[in-house]
Amino acid sequence: MSANLPEPLLEAKAVAKHFGGVKALRDVSLSINHGEIYGLIGPNGAGKTTFFNCMTGLYVPDGGGFTFAGAPLIADAPDKAAARGIARTFQNIRLFGNMTALENVMVGRHVRTKAGVLGAMFQNPATKAEEAAIRQKAIDLLHYVRIEERADDLARNLSYGDQRRLEIARALATEPKLLCLDEPAAGMNATETEQLRELIDGIRCDGTTILLIEHDVKLVMGLCDRVAVLDYGALVIEDVPAVVQKDQRVIEAYLGA
């Protein structure tokens, strides 16, 4: 993958974030290359989700910043980050509970479509065509994550595993360049985790770069091209899984010194 030094898709430069006296992120710098699955691991409270939130524009970093696909990311503008091509899922699933599974994915098409109020009122041909395309794409995505038979069910009534899948489908609907998954395997059994592994691998093969926060070390080591380890808000190491696994500092961070 790094045959001719590819330009990174996302670059974090000295990103810092603190909440009062708690330093959640201490000058974290890392870079994610085009087409790789990049793992971000670390013990609870290491700052993984904070990093995610800074990157996707939900938090404003106190220092440093991000460069994405060659241009800086604006802080505090999640909708702009999504428009630029960063999509995410949430650690505690955040679906639109009272909308159907299909509608959830259709909402995901929002940034890539443009029909306005007038289009909706007058139902001009362009709006109708766009609406049909949105629906078709959403159905395709539900197929892709294999929950098409739940399309008309309310999102809140889906099983836990299906909700995770739906959240991924919704994120994919925004046509991301970078898909960020925040602990997608949390609460899943071995079979579900294996299915998830296949899904994530498939998404990467279809050309989307993936940033994966995960606790399941086996999943991360088996799936990721490179892994970064955070501990107490600081980057410990960024390397291929084989090296990370043997690193003394990583073992200490996980097992306690």
Place this chain on the structure above:
Amino acid sequence: MNFGRFFRSTVGIGLTAAFLVALPFIAATGGQAWVRILDFAILYVFLALGLNIVVGLAGLLDLGYIAFYAVGAYTWALLASPHFGLHWPIWAILPIAAGLACFAGVLLGSPTLKLRGDYLAIVTLGFGEIVRIFLNNLNAPINVTNGPQGITLIDPVSFGAFKFSGTTQIFGVALSGPQKYYFLLVALAILVIIINIRLQNSRIGRAWQAIREDEIAAKAIGINTRNLKLLAFAMGASFGGVAGGIFSAMQGFVSPESFSLLESIMILAMVVLGGMGHIPGVILGAVLLTVLPEVLRYGVGPLQMAVFGKMLVDPESLRMLVFGLALVLVMRFKPAGLWPSPERQRELQETGK
């Protein structure tokens, strides 16, 4: 039985249309007062559907919705009455009324973007009161609104020489003023219903619902929540403005009294009681909450006289009592409203209630 499919079938549409045409004539047998009550029922359908965009779709609890109604009503009153000596035509006033109400909506929306739920409700409640108090006091130093006395002798709706007040003969049928307004209002209401349905199933409508469900997730998938919330306020407010204009013309008189907090609460109750975010439910709620109190008003007095030979309870106070009781009962036994959307209904059944 699927009501939605029934109303979409040809037979359903035919029967509904026949019913809607016959209704004002049936009501007229009980006196023109009943036709006026029908007019108001439809006017409230109009208002409730406007509020449904803000509360039902976008999930923004708005307790000051009546303010936009007031803006529309006073726009009409000032531009078509002897107060300023202006008598503009409807096609000029209604867009201005909608535009001004829309502006008021954005004015209310922009400082409240970060507020949700109860906090938003408090601010919007305050806004509604501010507008009413303004109307009450804008008679000095320059007399704009004529204060608490209100504005009288407002022009009725008219298209050219065709006036909506007084009785006219159309195709040999005598149509009274309220009956003519009825048909105008039904036409407008159908338009609003179509707009509502189309908005709900559009890209914008889905984005509103997404904001209602989870604002952070909505942001994360690229929805500009600020613009869309403002749009919801603006859209809802414009509907309120148009309804206000028609109200003003229909009544021939407006005063700040018509735009009290209670009115806002009534419209919200129509939306909630009927089934938030579900258009047929909202229509049902609006019709019930307009017609039932009147039935009570006209029915309870004579009933008491017949049974007890004297008035024991004032119908007006009984009305609020029954209204309160109805609200409590509906919220207890049908928490999603009298006619919730099929998805919500299914969900309530699944959870065993």
